[in-house]
Amino acid sequence: MSSNTSLPMDRLDVALGERSYPIHIGAGLLSSPEHLVAHLAGRQVMIVTNDVVAPLYLPALKETLNARDFDVREVILPDGEPTKTLASVERIWDALLAAGFNRRCTLIALGGGVIGDMAGFAAASYQRGVAFVQVPTTLLAQVDSSVGGKTGVNHPRGKNMIGAFWQPKAVIVDTDTLATLPARELSAGLAEVIKYGLIRDAAFLDWLEANMTALRALDGGAIRHAILRSCEIKAEVVAEDETEQGVRATLNLGHTFGHAIEAHQGYGNWLHGEAVGAGTMMAVRLSADRGWLSEADVERVAGVLEAAALPTVAPANMSAADFLERMRLDKKNLDDRVRLILLESLGQACIRDDTPADQLDRLLRDFSRR
Amino acid sequence: MSSNTSLPMDRLDVALGERSYPIHIGAGLLSSPEHLVAHLAGRQVMIVTNDVVAPLYLPALKETLNARDFDVREVILPDGEPTKTLASVERIWDALLAAGFNRRCTLIALGGGVIGDMAGFAAASYQRGVAFVQVPTTLLAQVDSSVGGKTGVNHPRGKNMIGAFWQPKAVIVDTDTLATLPARELSAGLAEVIKYGLIRDAAFLDWLEANMTALRALDGGAIRHAILRSCEIKAEVVAEDETEQGVRATLNLGHTFGHAIEAHQGYGNWLHGEAVGAGTMMAVRLSADRGWLSEADVERVAGVLEAAALPTVAPANMSAADFLERMRLDKKNLDDRVRLILLESLGQACIRDDTPADQLDRLLRDFSRR
Missing domain, CATH: 3.40.50.1970 (Rossmann fold)
Incomplete structure (x- = not known):
């Protein structure tokens, strides 16, 4: 060779x-x-x-x-x-x-x-x-x-x-x-790619909206750019905070909800990226409920996730209580407060442990009802 | 309280x-x-x-x-x-x-x-x-x-x-x-204390020879000094080489032979410190065979180990082949060479992977014959 x-x-x-x-x-x-x-x-x-x-x-x-x-x-x-x-x-x-x-x-x-x-x-x-x-x-x-x-x-x-x-x-x-790679797994990967745009790079989010068709068709140039930009963002964040004392946690946008979905459904029934897609939608909805994102922002995120063929709703058989039980053990939690990664704007994540309980409750009930 | x-x-x-x-x-x-x-x-x-x-x-x-x-x-x-x-x-x-x-x-x-x-x-x-x-x-x-x-x-x-x-x-x-603490476990701990003197502090070895009776009687001052000096040496070595790329391996004087004894006898039948005592004697014998220690040095080490009520010979039922088989997987080995901690003098350890096979063989046979 x-x-x-x-x-x-x-x-x-x-x-x-x-x-x-x-x-x-x-x-x-x-x-x-x-x-x-x-x-x-x-x-x-x-x-x-x-x-x-x-x-x-x-x-x-x-x-x-x-x-x-x-x-x-x-x-x-x-x-x-x-x-x-x-x-x-x-x-x-x-x-x-x-x-x-x-x-x-x-x-x-x-x-x-x-x-x-x-x-x-x-x-x-x-x-x-x-x-x-x-x-x-x-x-x-x-x-x-x-x-x-x-x-x-x-x-x-x-x-x-x-x-x-x-x-x-x-x-x-x-x-x-x-x-x-099966198409379903490609979509699962795209959930994390979209995440990078949402937490740290609004321009990359724009690019993803414009190039989702090319990405799903495995266009070589598009794929390389998506991987490169994703790795650049990840490398930056990891270099800042290797052991997740702070900013690295923002890479977990959608993951607290997503891990709960994976665990409840049984690992492997929902792919990790699929659960992250639905979880991202929940984090985005909550960010809008807190007044940081507009309804138009929410629609944009739903649109790009759907364009990537990812789920934007939680599993039908999951109750609010199911979510809460699974979220209690999340590694990001400290001293009994639920820590969540939310968005202050598209392209800017934040780490918050002050989500009002009734707001979280309403979110979980809304997503379990869909 | x-x-x-x-x-x-x-x-x-x-x-x-x-x-x-x-x-x-x-x-x-x-x-x-x-x-x-x-x-x-x-x-x-x-x-x-x-x-x-x-x-x-x-x-x-x-x-x-x-x-x-x-x-x-x-x-x-x-x-x-x-x-x-x-x-x-x-x-x-x-x-x-x-x-x-x-x-x-x-x-x-x-x-x-x-x-x-x-x-x-x-x-x-x-x-x-x-x-x-x-x-x-x-x-x-x-x-x-x-x-x-x-x-x-x-x-x-x-x-x-x-x-x-x-x-x-x-x-x-x-x-x-x-x-x-049972007396047998106290002796096992003394094997590691003696080790510090042998690898890095000849004056501490002198002190141990003079104070072994006080140590075995748990004299407060003697015990505190022995623990403090041991921890000082260990802390120095660890600070120099946290992950054992070099000098930290010298803390394993007697341990390659000792680990083989423990594994062969079944963990727990020989205490770790007891196996290290016999293993130290083997390393000291080999150091003398290589011309670095005198017969008087060998006798001194045997004397201080015996004063600590530690074994200075290998288990009677262990053959040279038993040793070699167990030593092959030692973590210190690299690329198929047996790395051993030896003594250039009392108070000065070295790491060597150039022990002639026939010399090692003779050592193992001598110690299995005893």
């Missing part, structure tokens, strides 16, 4: 001092693995992937790495959010130990957000921390979960309750992998 | 930038909990302890904290190294989630090294990291495992294979707790 370093590629950096790392974005990066290889710590490489992604990309990647004399092993987990458990991470640890891998091994997360979160937590906790590289193959992972070092697994009592902040050594985004 | 802040107390700091923390050492600190309370992040407190320590110290500690309006919960695990598993850490996570504790909760590790390692890893991984305070009640934990942020659990394939570097907010050493 010939390498091709002249492919058009974007590069940006997540600036975290000695934990800084690059994000490479381009078409065909998986078949031109220089960027990946440069970040492998030693000769021992464990690829963590799932049974949907493995047939598509694993054989070629293994062959490339074997040809360069790496000792390559693999763990193939079932696809989907229900796999995101401690038991799966134990399978990764067991494989590392069975292979006799030491502290200089590298894990490669080849897959979507679930694989990245699990491989990242496995790396964070194996021998007190080894290297890992993110190779995200879904839009959601490419624009969001692969960047920023949040790793972990779900617990029966809540999403992402067990995990660590553990930064990758690099993120390698091959946009060609989106060609095999 | 009246507080008494005029108790004689030593304080030193582990200098790790924004992760710096104090170590408080004194008699009676548990019944005078100002130092502990100052480091609790919010109102939610989870005490992690074991079924031997709980009856001795838990009721008073809970009462003190309850009286100050903390929401105090507890997890009581079985005593001993066999408890140091992922399943125990899951019990802690489950208790935190059942209590609805958020990111501002604090875990208190009340017990020996096993409790500290597990509570620390539970804290490192709960909601991607919450605060914890070490309250070590064994000499070994007071001089070694509670300081420096190494946390984790054992895996059937090796000791401490799963874990994290996660620094406590404070270490509170109440030397009164040693009064209830």
Whole structure:
């Protein structure tokens, strides 16, 4: 296989001092693995992937790495959010130990957000921390979960309750992998892309409204720009606040409601991005109720979410009480107050724990009635 | 209960930038909990302890904290190294989630090294990291495992294979707790105290030879000095090299052999400190074989270990092959070379991966024959 370093590629950096790392974005990066290889710590490489992604990309990647004399092993987990458990991470640890891998091994997360979160937590906790590289193959992972070092697994009592902040050594985004992504998962990724516009960049929101058709058709230029701008915003926020003491929480616009939906419906029945779409609509409605957004703003957000084929209402079978029960354990909450990410305007998020209880109640009842 | 802040107390700091923390050492600190309370992040407190320590110290500690309006919960695990598993850490996570504790909760590790390692890893991984305070009640934990942020659990394939570097907010050493410690566990702690002299402070080794009787009799002044000097050395080394890229590995003198002994005998049958005692003797013998120590030095080390009532020979049922098999997975190894901590002189450690295979073989056979 010939390498091709002249492919058009974007590069940006997540600036975290000695934990800084690059994000490479381009078409065909998986078949031109220089960027990946440069970040492998030693000769021992464990690829963590799932049974949907493995047939598509694993054989070629293994062959490339074997040809360069790496000792390559693999763990193939079932696809989907229900796999995101401690038991799966134990399978990764067991494989590392069975292979006799030491502290200089590298894990490669080849897959979507679930694989990245699990491989990242496995790396964070194996021998007190080894290297890992993110190779995200879904839009959601490419624009969001692969960047920023949040790793972990779900617990029966809540999403992402067990995990660590553990930064990758690099993120390698091959946009060609989106060609095999189901349309529903593409939409789920677009929910996070839209989020970046809403919380921090009104001009990007304008651009998304104008380019949603091109994005859903996987137009190469549009996709690259959407991923690049999303990663830029995420990298900025993470560099400001790595461990979410403040502004990083704004990346969770719609997620408090969204996590409640995911947990109530059973992980995997609503995709994360779909739940975030509905949750974003709820946060936007609440922001309007508080007087910060106009009805026209609300309609704009509904319009762009619908253009991305995302849900804008909560599941029909979910009551206000169902929401409240699930929201109580949200990681953003401190000292019994519900913290929510809201919008002061389109393009400007805020973190508020002063939502009047009756206003929240009315919102939840309204959304459960729809 | 009246507080008494005029108790004689030593304080030193582990200098790790924004992760710096104090170590408080004194008699009676548990019944005078100002130092502990100052480091609790919010109102939610989870005490992690074991079924031997709980009856001795838990009721008073809970009462003190309850009286100050903390929401105090507890997890009581079985005593001993066999408890140091992922399943125990899951019990802690489950208790935190059942209590609805958020990111501002604090875990208190009340017990020996096993409790500290597990509570620390539970804290490192709960909601991607919450605060914890070490309250070590064994000499070994007071001089070694509670300081420096190494946390984790054992895996059937090796000791401490799963874990994290996660620094406590404070270490509170109440030397009164040693009064209830079995003599065998006191000796185990002395193995680590002796280690500090061997790797970094020949004068401290002299002092230990002169004061071993006082230490074993729990003489207050001697105990405080031994703990203080041990913590000072540990804090220096950790501040230089938090994540063991270099010099921190010297703290593992005797541990590569010791871990092999523990794993082979079944965790808990040989105490960690006992295995380190025998392992130290092996490292010292090898250092002499390499020409760096004299036979008189070897005899001195044997003498001080024996004065501390520690074993200086390996278990009778362990073969050279048993050692090699267990040593292969040691975390210090890189790229298939066995890395060992040896002594260039008494008081000066070095990290070497160039031990000739035949010399190592002879050492293991000599020690298995004894």
